Amino acid sequence: MLKRVLPYAHQLIQSAIKAGDTVIDATCGNGHDTVILSHATGPDGLVYAFDVQAQAIEQTRNRLAEENITNVRLIHDGHQNVAAYLDDDDKKHLAGAIFNLGYLPGSDKTVITTPANTIVAIDQIAEYLKTGGIIVCVVYYGHSGGELEKNTLIKHLQNYDQKHFQVLQYGFLNQKNNPPFVLAIEKIKNLS
């Protein structure tokens, strides 16, 4: 059976993470993905969870407390500033990142991610990512400006060098109301 978009996104990111890795939740939202990443990287690993919205940071903090999760650093800042928070050791063990692009589901649709910030963040993470690491973006584009963000991001990723990265698009073509789709960027071994 064809995997739906969210289970597929989670399967991809989990396939790239092993115990002890560092991973990034670039848009922690309600903390759902943060919990998944925390379990995947385990007690010896580390999750950096970013969000520009105080509400998202608060929701995630509560969720982590409920589950007694302690391997997450919550950062109330935009993901475009990710590089400032990672030390050299983090960069060496960076196995993946997940982005929910668009808006925080169930929240204010006017607070959205922007293409410029998203691209800065993805480019930086892609640079630090270890071989075999994956950046998974779940792209919501049913809001005002969503179509532009989607197209800008796709155009940017089409220029990623195929010697170093595979960029995959996974999505359903016949669903109403602009359902989200996945963009995934895998760092591959340099063949040259």
Place this chain on the structure above:
Amino acid sequence: MLKRVLPYAHQLIQSAIKAGDTVIDATCGNGHDTVILSHATGPDGLVYAFDVQAQAIEQTRNRLAEENITNVRLIHDGHQNVAAYLDDDDKKHLAGAIFNLGYLPGSDKTVITTPANTIVAIDQIAEYLKTGGIIVCVVYYGHSGGELEKNTLIKHLQNYDQKHFQVLQYGFLNQKNNPPFVLAIEKIKNLS
């Protein structure tokens, strides 16, 4: 690791087939997929393998003979005529179909599949397909007319009713020379 297009296509079709099923190789080409389908459906199953090119039928016949495969019916005809070859029992057990759209790899690039024939074949197979069955298309579009076939097919499949079908697109965005991508159509349980 992100699965490349051909292994992903094979994984999808194999996941839908069980022993004893009927399946269709809509473009048997050199017989590579026909062999995969034959093994997946097993001695109690049946593979219908179509091709308009005599060369493809001959290559596939040789390949099947080498592997002592006997559960394949080779049909030298276009896949748009598929309905004429299936009896009621086949239609009841139809679990999947695979299409290589574009041209026979390694062969004459002027002999190509056409959007009109492809759409007739896919629509007929989709009608007969059992619930959970999958049609997998590997779309090559680097030849003259390829872009048109691709766009015509995508536009057609976007209109498939999401109550009955899921239509997935899976492909890489940053590879040169128009590499193939996958379109997969799964028949789902009618929820209404």
